[in-house]
Amino acid sequence: MNQQTLSTTKMNIYKPTFDLETGKYIDEAPMVPRQILEFKCLCNQKTFNTLTKFKTHIALKGHQRYVSCYLEHMEDANDVKEEMMRLRTKYEINERKLKMSLKTTEEKLELAQKTIQEFINSSHSIHITQSMNLD
Numbered sequence: 001m002n003q004q005t006l007s008t009t010k011m012n013i014y015k016p017t018f019d020l021e022t023g024k025y026i027d028e029a030p031m032v033p034r035q036i037l038e039f040k041c042l043c044n045q046k047t048f049n050t051l052t053k054f055k056t057h058i059a060l061k062g063h064q065r066y067v068s069c070y071l072e073h074m075e076d077a078n079d080v081k082e083e084m085m086r087l088r089t090k091y092e093i094n095e096r097k098l099k100m101s102l103k104t105t106e107e108k109l110e111l112a113q114k115t116i117q118e119f120i121n122s123s124h125s126i127h128i129t130q131s132m133n134l135d
């Protein structure tokens with residue numbers, strides 16, 4: 001019974017997000033809509049549970065320093081391993097998204113080529129009928 005109480009009141013550790021475009025860690029609000037979650041940032045062990053408190057926290061100089069060299073703050077191999085897994089998942093999701101948008105672009109391109117080809121074909125046939133009429 002005690003374990004259940006513990007898991008519901010579990011403190012979440014706030015982790016900055018790795019930005020694939022810039023290759024840097026950035027702050028991203030971890031809040032989930034319609035859920036009250038408490039997060040603890042390891043830069044100063046302070047907690048926040050609202051977006052306002054989160055914004056106040058990430059404006060702190062100490063926090064910004066912590067985020068900018070996030071990887072250096074990792075203390076043990078498990079943390080590093082966990083972070084690598086997190087990055088890998090993010091990378092894979094991103095790759096999937098990229099492939100999907102590439103597919104959509106290819107499909108659009110194919111459709112455009114088809115339309116152009118049809119247009120060329122139809123203008124050809126007009127040409128042919130016109131020259132036939134001239135004869």
Ligand SMILES: [Zn+2]
Pocket residue numbers: 041042043044057062063066
């Ligand atoms: Zn912090």
